[in-house]
Amino acid sequence: xxxxxxxxxxxxxxxxxxxxxxxxxxxxxxxxxxxxxxxxxxxxxxxxxxxxxxxxxxxxxxxxxxxxxxxxxxxxxxxxxxxxxxxxxxxxxxxxxxxxxxxxxxxxxxxxxxxxxxxxxxxxxxxxxxxxxxxxxxxxxxxxxxxxxxxxxxxxxxxxxxxxxxxxxxxxxxxxxxxxxxxxxxxxxxxxxxxxxx
Amino acid sequence: xxxxxxxxxxxxxxxxxxxxxxxxxxxxxxxxxxxxxxxxxxxxxxxxxxxxxxxxxxxxxxxxxxxxxxxxxxxxxxxxxxxxxxxxxxxxxxxxxxxxxxxxxxxxxxxxxxxxxxxxxxxxxxxxxxxxxxxxxxxxxxxxxxxxxxxxxxxxxxxxxxxxxxxxxxxxxxxxxxxxxxxxxxxxxxxxxxxxxx
Amino acid sequence: xxxxxxxxxxxxxxxxxxxxxxxxxxxxxxxxxxxxxxxxxxxxxxxxxxxxxxxxxxxxxxxxxxxxxxxxxxxxxxxxxxxxxxxxxxxxxxxxxxxxxxxxxxxxxxxxxxxxxxxxxxxxxxxxxxxxxxxxxxxxxxxxxxxxxxxxxxxxxxxxxxxxxxxxxxxxxxxxxxxxxxxxxxxxxxxxxxxxxx
Amino acid sequence: xxxxxxxxxxxxxxxxxxxxxxxxxxxxxxxxxxxxxxxxxxxxxxxxxxxxxxxxxxxxxxxxxxxxxxxxxxxxxxxxxxxxxxxxxxxxxxxxxxxxxxxxxxxxxxxxxxxxxxxxxxxxxxxxxxxxxxxxxxxxxxxxxxxxxxxxxxxxxxxxxxxxxxxxxxxxxxxxxxxxxxxxxxxxxxxxxxxxxx
DNA sequence: AATGAATGAGCCTTCATTCAT
DNA sequence: AATGAATGAAGGCTCATTCAT
Numbered sequence: 001x002x003x004x005x006x007x008x009x010x011x012x013x014x015x016x017x018x019x020x021x022x023x024x025x026x027x028x029x030x031x032x033x034x035x036x037x038x039x040x041x042x043x044x045x046x047x048x049x050x051x052x053x054x055x056x057x058x059x060x061x062x063x064x065x066x067x068x069x070x071x072x073x074x075x076x077x078x079x080x081x082x083x084x085x086x087x088x089x090x091x092x093x094x095x096x097x098x099x100x101x102x103x104x105x106x107x108x109x110x111x112x113x114x115x116x117x118x119x120x121x122x123x124x125x126x127x128x129x130x131x132x133x134x135x136x137x138x139x140x141x142x143x144x145x146x147x148x149x150x151x152x153x154x155x156x157x158x159x160x161x162x163x164x165x166x167x168x169x170x171x172x173x174x175x176x177x178x179x180x181x182x183x184x185x186x187x188x189x190x191x192x193x194x195x196x197x198x
Numbered sequence: 199x200x201x202x203x204x205x206x207x208x209x210x211x212x213x214x215x216x217x218x219x220x221x222x223x224x225x226x227x228x229x230x231x232x233x234x235x236x237x238x239x240x241x242x243x244x245x246x247x248x249x250x251x252x253x254x255x256x257x258x259x260x261x262x263x264x265x266x267x268x269x270x271x272x273x274x275x276x277x278x279x280x281x282x283x284x285x286x287x288x289x290x291x292x293x294x295x296x297x298x299x300x301x302x303x304x305x306x307x308x309x310x311x312x313x314x315x316x317x318x319x320x321x322x323x324x325x326x327x328x329x330x331x332x333x334x335x336x337x338x339x340x341x342x343x344x345x346x347x348x349x350x351x352x353x354x355x356x357x358x359x360x361x362x363x364x365x366x367x368x369x370x371x372x373x374x375x376x377x378x379x380x381x382x383x384x385x386x387x388x389x390x391x392x393x394x395x396x
Numbered sequence: 397x398x399x400x401x402x403x404x405x406x407x408x409x410x411x412x413x414x415x416x417x418x419x420x421x422x423x424x425x426x427x428x429x430x431x432x433x434x435x436x437x438x439x440x441x442x443x444x445x446x447x448x449x450x451x452x453x454x455x456x457x458x459x460x461x462x463x464x465x466x467x468x469x470x471x472x473x474x475x476x477x478x479x480x481x482x483x484x485x486x487x488x489x490x491x492x493x494x495x496x497x498x499x500x501x502x503x504x505x506x507x508x509x510x511x512x513x514x515x516x517x518x519x520x521x522x523x524x525x526x527x528x529x530x531x532x533x534x535x536x537x538x539x540x541x542x543x544x545x546x547x548x549x550x551x552x553x554x555x556x557x558x559x560x561x562x563x564x565x566x567x568x569x570x571x572x573x574x575x576x577x578x579x580x581x582x583x584x585x586x587x588x589x590x591x592x593x594x
Numbered sequence: 595x596x597x598x599x600x601x602x603x604x605x606x607x608x609x610x611x612x613x614x615x616x617x618x619x620x621x622x623x624x625x626x627x628x629x630x631x632x633x634x635x636x637x638x639x640x641x642x643x644x645x646x647x648x649x650x651x652x653x654x655x656x657x658x659x660x661x662x663x664x665x666x667x668x669x670x671x672x673x674x675x676x677x678x679x680x681x682x683x684x685x686x687x688x689x690x691x692x693x694x695x696x697x698x699x700x701x702x703x704x705x706x707x708x709x710x711x712x713x714x715x716x717x718x719x720x721x722x723x724x725x726x727x728x729x730x731x732x733x734x735x736x737x738x739x740x741x742x743x744x745x746x747x748x749x750x751x752x753x754x755x756x757x758x759x760x761x762x763x764x765x766x767x768x769x770x771x772x773x774x775x776x777x778x779x780x781x782x783x784x785x786x787x788x789x790x791x792x
Numbered sequence: 793a794a795t796g797a798a799t800g801a802g803c804c805t806t807c808a809t810t811c812a813t
Numbered sequence: 814a815a816t817g818a819a820t821g822a823a824g825g826c827t828c829a830t831t832c833a834t
Contacts, residue, residue, distance in 0.1 A: 015814095035318075039807055050816045051809085061808065119314055121232070154371065158364055162386055165363035166356055173352070184390060188360055191389005192382060212834090213797060237824055248799045253826065410813090411818060430715070435803060446820045451805065512713055516629075550767070554760055558782055561759035562752055569751065580786060584756055587785005588778060609793095633828055644795045645830085655829065 019057050022047045026068050031110040035117070040064065066126045069114050073132065076103045080136055089143025090195070093159075096136065097185045100163055101178050108171030115164055134160050147194040155193065162188050202264050202324045205257045217255050219245040224266050229308040233315070238262065264324045267312050271325070274301045278334055287341025288393070291357075294334065295383045298361055299376050306369030313362055332358050345392040353391065360386050400462050400522045403455045415453050417443040422464050427506035431513070436460065462522045465510050469523070472499045476532055485539025486591070489555075492532065493581045496559055497574050504567030511560050530556050543590045551589070558584050613651050613661075616641045620662050625704040629711070634658065660720045663708050667726065670697045674730055683737025684789070687753075690730065691779045694757055695772050702765030709758055728754050741788040749787065756782050 025047035030038050040061050044051040058064040079099040086092035104111045117123055138156040141149055149155035163185060170181050190196050208214045223245035228236050238259050242249040256262040277297040284290035302309045315321055336354040339347055347353035361383055368379050388394050406412045421443035426434050436457050440447040454460040475495040482488035500507045513519055534552040537545055545551035559581060566577050586592050619641035624632050634655050638648040652658040673693040680686035698705045711717055732750040735743055743749035757779060764775050784790050 040809080041807065044817095052811085052816050053814080055809070056814075116314060116317055119310075154373075157367055157371065158382060158386075161363040161367045162360055165359040169355055169359045173355070175352075184356060187392060188356075188386050188390035191394045192386035194385060196389045196394030208797090210795095210797070210834090216797080238826080239824065249826080250799055250828085251797075254797070257826095259825070406818090408813090408816095408818070414818080436805080437803070447805080448807085448820055449818075452818070455805095457804070508713075512710060515710055550769075553763055553767070554778060554782075557759040557763045558756055561755040565751055565755045569748065571748075580752060583788060584752075584782050584786035587790045588782035590781060592785045592790030634830080635828065638796095646795050646832085647793080649830070650793075 015057070018047075018049060018053065022049060022054055022057065022064070023068055023071050025049075026064055027071075027107070027110055030068075030113050031107060035113060038065075062122060062126075065117055066123060069118060069123065069127050072103075072107075072111065072114055073127070076100070076133075079103070080133065083136065084139065089140050089146035090190070092140045092143065093137075093146075093189060094182075094186060096140065097163060097182055097189065100133075100167060101182050101185070104167040104171055105176060105178055112168045112171045115168055141193070149193070158192060159189050162192060201257045202261050202320070203257075204255060204261065204265060205253075206255055208255065213255075216245075216247055216251055220247060220252055220255065220262070221266055221269055223247075224262055225269075225305070225308055228266070228311050229305060233311060236263070260320060260324075263315055264321060267316060267321065267325050270301075270305075270309065270312055271330070274298070274331075277301070278331065281334065282337065287338050287344035288388070290338045290341065291335075291344075291387060292380075292384060294338065295361060295380055295387065298331075298365060299380050299383070302365040302369055303374060303376055310366045310369050313366055339391070347391065356390060357387055360390060399455045400459050400518070401455075402453060402459065402463055403451075404453055406453065411453075414443075414445055414449055418445060418450055418453065418460070419464055419467055421445075422460055423467075423503070423506055426464070426509050427503060431509060434461070458518060458522075461513055462519060465514060465519065465523045468499075468503075468507065468510055469528070472496070472529075475499070476529065479532065480535065485536050485542035486586070488536045488539065489533075489542075489585060490578075490582060492536065493559060493578055493585065496529075496563060497578050497581070500563040500567055501572060501574055508564040508567050511564055537589070545589070554588060555585055558588060609651070612641075612643060612647065616643060616648055616651060616658070617662055617665050619643075620658055621665075621701070621704050624662075624707050625701060629707060632659075656716060656720075659711055660717060663712060663717065663721050666697075666701075666705065666708055667721070670694070670727075673697070674727065677730065678733065683734050683740035684784070686734045686737065687731075687740075687783060688776075688780060690734065691757060691776055691783065694727075694761060695776050695779070698761040698765055699770060699772055706762045706765045709762055735787070743787065752786060753783055756786060 022043060026038070026043045029042055029046055040054060041051055043064065044054040047054070054064070058067060076099065079102070080096055083092045083095035083099065086095050118127060134156050137159050138152060140146075141152050141156055141159070166185055166188060167181070175181060187196070208217050220241060224236070224241045227240055227244055231240075236259075238252055239249055241262065242252045245252070252262070256265060274297065277300070278294055281290045281293035281297065284293050316325060332354055335357050336350060338344075339350050339354055339357070364383055364386060365379070367373075373379060385394070406415050418439060422434070422439045425438055425442055429438075434457075436450055437447055439460065440450045443450070450460070454463060472495065475498070476492055479488045479491040479495065482491050514523060530552055533555050534548060536542075537548050537552055537555070562581055562584060563577070571577060583592070616637060620632070620637045623636055623640055634648060635645055637658065638645040641648070648658070652661060670693065673696070674690055677686045677689035677693065680689050712721060728750050731753050732746060734740075735746050735750055735753070760779055760782060761775070763769075769775060781790070
């Protein structure tokens with residue numbers, strides 16, 4: 001049995017709320033005090049829940065972190081998926097970038113730390129996959145109005161990384177000008193794709 | 199006294215070798231087993247040195263990590279600084295990208311993990327500064343043949359991040375085609391700068 | 397948050413017992429093996445408790461020692477405070493001396509070592525204060541039947557030191573004659589105060 | 595062979611000086627930074643001597659500390675021994691008290707910390723003995739003008755403790771009025787002996 | 793003799809996790 | 814289901830002491 005997925009899918013409404021509480025506590029500790037302060041006892045205390053209860057819902061620390069990543073991904077999901085309805089690849093990518101920027105600006109430090117955490121191999125295995133950001137980009141890059149890429153998977157990966165890197169850097173600087181950030185992102189991404197704006 | 203700078207400058211040749219051993223052991227553990235396995239006892243053991251010796255030269259775990267970053271930066275330094283002798287900003291950037299790619303391909307995983315570690319605020323303070331990659335880019339971006347940037351410091355930061363992100367991603371994928379990687383990097387960077395190749 | 401005060405007030409009876417066990421183990425190690433052997437691992441082991449449990453209730457070694465001092469002070473407290481009900485200053489001091497001797501004879505070596513430990517400046521700050529031995533003496537010295545002292549605080553301090561010194565010395569010699577010890581103490585203390593017995 | 599006495603009696607003048615240097619360094623560290631900072635490496639460094647040399651002259655840390663105690667005792671010795679030439683026991687004791695106060699006021703914190711260190715059983719064994727303060731008091735107490743004590747050894751011990759305790763307390767308070775301190779000491783001591791001043 | 797690099801036992805402390813209640 | 818007391822492996826770091834040079 002995987003030790004990374006939630007232990008039980010909570011069905012009772014109280015349990016659902018408890019899980020949400022724990023995740024939010026985890027998010028707050030991470031963004032307010034950083035990785036080093038992120039430990040299960042602290043999360044449980046902040047959530048107002050016993051450490052035993054935390055382990056009832058999450059089989060371990062990693063599972064908790066991964067659930068948090070998933071929560072943020074889901075939060076982003078609908079907004080991002082709408083990009084696929086855009087008429088062209090270019091507008092779809094712009095839409096996606098806009099969604100990513102919006103997401104990041106709302107909880108910049110949290111997003112940044114989760115991005116870093118996601119780099120760990122265990123996390124990559126558990127979170128990535130079909131539902132992700134990468135897959136979305138992959139689909140968009142296949143659109144006919146964008147230059148064909150020799151290796152679409154790689155290009156999708158690279159574009160995702162560029163977006164992530166610049167958004168995280170902006171967050172770290174405390175940059176809050178979403179429009180300017182989007183403009184820079186588009187320049188870099190379309191430049192990468194060989195579809196630079198004139 | 200800072201707990202992040204080396205504790206004692208080795209004078210005897212034996213000591214110099216010990217320090218080198220420790221740093222190399224740190225590098226190997228980091229790249230072979232990752233951040234989580236990176237602890238002072240393991241490093242000392244791998245270096246074939248007592249834990250006491252490690253602490254004779256490094257005041258703590260963080261200092262060790264930072265010294266390792268510095269070592270890699272220095273290794274990269276000469277190669278990168280040569281970029282400033284290039285006639286134009288464009289060629290200088292290309293030179294810099296080439297140097298970065300070369301550096302990364304030699305020890306991809308190590309470089310990637312150090313990049314991640316460098317993200318921690320304590321590390322940023324200790325390592326960055328004048329001698330860095332960022333300052334180099336900053337100077338290059340001021341060259342007249344490149345489009346003027348509204349905020350050069352930010353642009354330099356962003357360019358550094360793009361380079362870092364794409365190189366790390368390539369390393370993670372096991373990508374070893376340096377030329378192709380450089381081409382993609384140039385596309386993204388010059389795209390970002392509004393100087394896309396035609 | 398102070399690293400010297402107990403970390404968590406035990407609520408469950410089991411926890412109360414654990415704390416008591418730890419303190420008693422600390423006392424035993426101190427008196428049987430001395431300061432040098434007093435370390436958190438040894439205390440936990442002797443208490444039959446894991447080192448983690450010790451740190452659950454005491455934030456560190458010093459806090460443990462201070463809690464032990466406090467325990468002994470409290471044990472002594474009621475007995476000593478009764479001195480204030482004595483009709484005269486002289487009898488009050490005699491009462492106090494008697495109480496101190498009684499306390500010391502029960503666990504002479506422990507008391508002696510705690511007295512020494514209390515000399516350390518960190519300990520002084522944490523333990524002394526209103527509830528202390530010194531304050532009690534201070535009040536007694538203000539009684540009208542005792543000679544007025546030019547500096548009551550200093551006199552109280554000195555008297556406390558004399559009592560402590562002679563009792564500790566007796567303990568170290570293995571002296572068990574309480575009555576004789578009290579007589580010598582009274583002689584020294586009342587001599588100091590200029591109220592020597594005729 | 596005892597591990598507490600100096601390893602070799604230095605005969606060459608340079609060696610004598612080195613030993614003196616080390617002892618003075620030890621004294622300075624102790625009084626300026628306290629017990630916790632008192633370690634062999636620090637002493638050697640402050641003395642401007644290699645750690646190896648320190649171990650050439652002292653077989654261990656304890657030997658160093660004990661030699662320091664001895665040094666202070668010797669410094670005190672001549673002054674104190676002169677007390678024996680006083681015509682009466684009373685004046686002899688007064689002389690001794692005066693000498694002790696003078697000694698203490700010159701390096702109060704050092705003397706205080708050495709007094710504490712002397713409490714340790716290993717130290718007692720090595721330092722005490724015939725040449726000490728105690729023996730001096732013992733002789734004085736036998737003088738005919740002082741009240742006969744039922745147990746002279748015990749009385750000598752007690753008197754020594756009283757003197758030590760009050761002087762240390764004064765040092766800790768930063769008290770620098772030697773005359774007043776002597777007056778209080780005499781009161782306590784002669785009170786103890788049943789020879790209170792009128 | 794002197795040096796100082798090296799050693800490593802040992803101490804302090806944290807935190808993920810378990811389990812009796 | 815919930816609680817929180819208890820666990821103990823693991824890791825950071827110091828410092829007395831040794832020994833090759």
